[in-house]
Amino acid sequence: MTSKLKQNLLHKINRQDVPKIYETENVAIEQKKLLFKFFTPDSHWTWYAWEAEKIGDEDIKFFGPVDGDFLEMGYFYLSELDRICGGLGLPVEIDQYPNETEYQKMLRRLMKIEV
Incomplete structure:
Protein backbone atom coordinates (compact mmCIF):
# COMPACT_ATOMS: atom_id res chain seq x y z
CA MET A 1 0.00 0.00 0.00
CA THR A 2 1.47 3.35 -0.95
CA SER A 3 2.37 5.83 1.77
CA LYS A 4 -0.04 8.34 0.19
CA LEU A 5 -2.89 5.83 0.50
CA LYS A 6 -1.87 5.08 4.08
CA GLN A 7 -1.87 8.80 4.95
CA ASN A 8 -5.27 9.16 3.30
CA LEU A 9 -6.66 6.33 5.44
CA LEU A 10 -5.14 7.77 8.61
CA HIS A 11 -6.75 11.12 7.79
CA LYS A 12 -10.18 9.52 7.19
CA ILE A 13 -10.01 7.61 10.48
CA ASN A 14 -9.79 10.89 12.40
CA ARG A 15 -13.20 12.03 11.14
CA GLN A 16 -16.14 12.06 13.55
CA ASP A 17 -18.35 9.82 11.38
CA VAL A 18 -15.96 6.83 11.45
CA PRO A 19 -17.10 4.43 14.21
CA LYS A 20 -14.36 3.43 16.63
CA ILE A 21 -13.81 -0.18 17.72
CA TYR A 22 -16.91 -1.56 19.56
CA GLU A 23 -19.10 1.44 18.63
CA THR A 24 -21.35 -0.59 16.31
CA HIS A 44 -9.83 -14.50 -3.22
CA TRP A 45 -9.32 -12.60 0.06
CA THR A 46 -11.42 -9.55 0.96
CA TRP A 47 -11.52 -7.51 4.18
CA TYR A 48 -14.53 -5.29 4.99
CA ALA A 49 -14.12 -2.63 7.70
CA TRP A 50 -17.10 -1.54 9.81
CA GLU A 51 -15.08 0.09 12.57
CA ALA A 52 -11.63 1.65 12.60
CA GLU A 53 -9.34 3.18 15.17
CA LYS A 54 -5.92 4.73 14.89
CA ILE A 55 -3.21 2.88 16.84
CA GLY A 56 -0.20 5.10 17.46
CA ASP A 57 0.96 7.29 14.58
CA GLU A 58 1.27 4.65 11.86
CA ASP A 59 -1.30 1.88 12.28
CA ILE A 60 -5.05 1.37 12.16
CA LYS A 61 -7.07 -1.40 13.81
CA PHE A 62 -10.17 -2.47 11.88
CA PHE A 63 -13.13 -4.69 12.71
CA GLY A 64 -15.43 -6.35 10.20
CA PRO A 65 -15.98 -9.40 8.01
CA VAL A 66 -13.04 -11.18 6.42
CA ASP A 67 -13.87 -13.31 3.39
CA GLY A 68 -10.99 -15.66 2.64
CA ASP A 69 -11.05 -19.43 2.85
CA PHE A 70 -14.30 -18.93 4.79
CA LEU A 71 -16.35 -15.93 5.93
CA GLU A 72 -15.79 -14.72 9.49
CA MET A 73 -15.73 -11.52 11.53
CA GLY A 74 -12.56 -10.30 13.14
CA TYR A 75 -9.96 -7.66 13.79
CA PHE A 76 -7.20 -6.80 11.36
CA TYR A 77 -4.53 -4.12 11.17
CA LEU A 78 -3.32 -1.92 8.35
CA SER A 79 0.23 -3.09 9.11
CA GLU A 80 -0.89 -6.70 8.52
CA LEU A 81 -2.55 -5.80 5.23
CA ASP A 82 0.68 -4.06 4.20
CA ARG A 83 2.59 -7.35 4.52
CA ILE A 84 0.10 -9.59 2.69
CA CYS A 85 0.54 -10.54 -0.97
CA GLY A 86 -1.52 -12.79 -3.20
CA GLY A 87 -0.28 -15.70 -5.31
CA LEU A 88 1.39 -13.45 -7.88
CA GLY A 89 2.96 -11.22 -5.25
CA LEU A 90 0.52 -8.34 -5.71
CA PRO A 91 -0.16 -6.28 -2.56
CA VAL A 92 -3.53 -5.70 -0.91
CA GLU A 93 -5.46 -2.81 -2.45
CA ILE A 94 -8.31 -0.64 -1.22
CA ASP A 95 -11.45 -0.70 -3.34
CA GLN A 96 -12.16 2.96 -4.07
CA TYR A 97 -15.63 2.17 -5.43
CA PRO A 98 -17.02 -0.90 -3.63
CA ASN A 99 -20.01 -2.59 -5.24
CA GLU A 100 -23.09 -2.25 -3.01
CA THR A 101 -24.76 -5.38 -4.45
CA GLU A 102 -21.66 -7.47 -3.73
CA TYR A 103 -21.53 -6.05 -0.18
CA GLN A 104 -25.22 -6.91 0.42
CA LYS A 105 -24.64 -10.50 -0.78
CA MET A 106 -21.77 -10.86 1.67
CA LEU A 107 -23.97 -9.50 4.50
CA ARG A 108 -26.69 -12.07 3.70
CA ARG A 109 -24.09 -14.87 3.83
CA LEU A 110 -22.78 -13.52 7.13
CA MET A 111 -26.27 -13.33 8.66
CA LYS A 112 -26.82 -17.02 7.83
CA ILE A 113 -23.61 -17.89 9.68
CA GLU A 114 -24.39 -15.71 12.71
CA VAL A 115 -27.94 -17.06 13.26
Whole structure:
Protein backbone atom coordinates (compact mmCIF):
# COMPACT_ATOMS: atom_id res chain seq x y z
CA MET A 1 0.00 0.00 0.00
CA THR A 2 1.47 3.35 -0.95
CA SER A 3 2.37 5.83 1.77
CA LYS A 4 -0.04 8.34 0.19
CA LEU A 5 -2.89 5.83 0.50
CA LYS A 6 -1.87 5.08 4.08
CA GLN A 7 -1.87 8.80 4.95
CA ASN A 8 -5.27 9.16 3.30
CA LEU A 9 -6.66 6.33 5.44
CA LEU A 10 -5.14 7.77 8.61
CA HIS A 11 -6.75 11.12 7.79
CA LYS A 12 -10.18 9.52 7.19
CA ILE A 13 -10.01 7.61 10.48
CA ASN A 14 -9.79 10.89 12.40
CA ARG A 15 -13.20 12.03 11.14
CA GLN A 16 -16.14 12.06 13.55
CA ASP A 17 -18.35 9.82 11.38
CA VAL A 18 -15.96 6.83 11.45
CA PRO A 19 -17.10 4.43 14.21
CA LYS A 20 -14.36 3.43 16.63
CA ILE A 21 -13.81 -0.18 17.72
CA TYR A 22 -16.91 -1.56 19.56
CA GLU A 23 -19.10 1.44 18.63
CA THR A 24 -21.35 -0.59 16.31
CA GLU A 25 -21.51 -3.82 18.31
CA ASN A 26 -25.23 -3.25 19.03
CA VAL A 27 -26.05 -2.43 15.40
CA ALA A 28 -27.70 -5.24 13.42
CA ILE A 29 -25.47 -6.82 10.77
CA GLU A 30 -27.74 -5.75 7.91
CA GLN A 31 -27.45 -2.13 9.08
CA LYS A 32 -23.65 -2.04 9.31
CA LYS A 33 -22.09 0.61 7.07
CA LEU A 34 -19.07 -0.29 4.99
CA LEU A 35 -16.16 2.05 5.73
CA PHE A 36 -13.43 0.41 3.66
CA LYS A 37 -13.02 -2.67 1.49
CA PHE A 38 -9.57 -4.19 0.98
CA PHE A 39 -8.80 -7.05 -1.41
CA THR A 40 -6.02 -9.05 -2.98
CA PRO A 41 -6.28 -8.65 -6.77
CA ASP A 42 -4.57 -11.99 -7.38
CA SER A 43 -6.36 -14.01 -4.70
CA HIS A 44 -9.83 -14.50 -3.22
CA TRP A 45 -9.32 -12.60 0.06
CA THR A 46 -11.42 -9.55 0.96
CA TRP A 47 -11.52 -7.51 4.18
CA TYR A 48 -14.53 -5.29 4.99
CA ALA A 49 -14.12 -2.63 7.70
CA TRP A 50 -17.10 -1.54 9.81
CA GLU A 51 -15.08 0.09 12.57
CA ALA A 52 -11.63 1.65 12.60
CA GLU A 53 -9.34 3.18 15.17
CA LYS A 54 -5.92 4.73 14.89
CA ILE A 55 -3.21 2.88 16.84
CA GLY A 56 -0.20 5.10 17.46
CA ASP A 57 0.96 7.29 14.58
CA GLU A 58 1.27 4.65 11.86
CA ASP A 59 -1.30 1.88 12.28
CA ILE A 60 -5.05 1.37 12.16
CA LYS A 61 -7.07 -1.40 13.81
CA PHE A 62 -10.17 -2.47 11.88
CA PHE A 63 -13.13 -4.69 12.71
CA GLY A 64 -15.43 -6.35 10.20
CA PRO A 65 -15.98 -9.40 8.01
CA VAL A 66 -13.04 -11.18 6.42
CA ASP A 67 -13.87 -13.31 3.39
CA GLY A 68 -10.99 -15.66 2.64
CA ASP A 69 -11.05 -19.43 2.85
CA PHE A 70 -14.30 -18.93 4.79
CA LEU A 71 -16.35 -15.93 5.93
CA GLU A 72 -15.79 -14.72 9.49
CA MET A 73 -15.73 -11.52 11.53
CA GLY A 74 -12.56 -10.30 13.14
CA TYR A 75 -9.96 -7.66 13.79
CA PHE A 76 -7.20 -6.80 11.36
CA TYR A 77 -4.53 -4.12 11.17
CA LEU A 78 -3.32 -1.92 8.35
CA SER A 79 0.23 -3.09 9.11
CA GLU A 80 -0.89 -6.70 8.52
CA LEU A 81 -2.55 -5.80 5.23
CA ASP A 82 0.68 -4.06 4.20
CA ARG A 83 2.59 -7.35 4.52
CA ILE A 84 0.10 -9.59 2.69
CA CYS A 85 0.54 -10.54 -0.97
CA GLY A 86 -1.52 -12.79 -3.20
CA GLY A 87 -0.28 -15.70 -5.31
CA LEU A 88 1.39 -13.45 -7.88
CA GLY A 89 2.96 -11.22 -5.25
CA LEU A 90 0.52 -8.34 -5.71
CA PRO A 91 -0.16 -6.28 -2.56
CA VAL A 92 -3.53 -5.70 -0.91
CA GLU A 93 -5.46 -2.81 -2.45
CA ILE A 94 -8.31 -0.64 -1.22
CA ASP A 95 -11.45 -0.70 -3.34
CA GLN A 96 -12.16 2.96 -4.07
CA TYR A 97 -15.63 2.17 -5.43
CA PRO A 98 -17.02 -0.90 -3.63
CA ASN A 99 -20.01 -2.59 -5.24
CA GLU A 100 -23.09 -2.25 -3.01
CA THR A 101 -24.76 -5.38 -4.45
CA GLU A 102 -21.66 -7.47 -3.73
CA TYR A 103 -21.53 -6.05 -0.18
CA GLN A 104 -25.22 -6.91 0.42
CA LYS A 105 -24.64 -10.50 -0.78
CA MET A 106 -21.77 -10.86 1.67
CA LEU A 107 -23.97 -9.50 4.50
CA ARG A 108 -26.69 -12.07 3.70
CA ARG A 109 -24.09 -14.87 3.83
CA LEU A 110 -22.78 -13.52 7.13
CA MET A 111 -26.27 -13.33 8.66
CA LYS A 112 -26.82 -17.02 7.83
CA ILE A 113 -23.61 -17.89 9.68
CA GLU A 114 -24.39 -15.71 12.71
CA VAL A 115 -27.94 -17.06 13.26
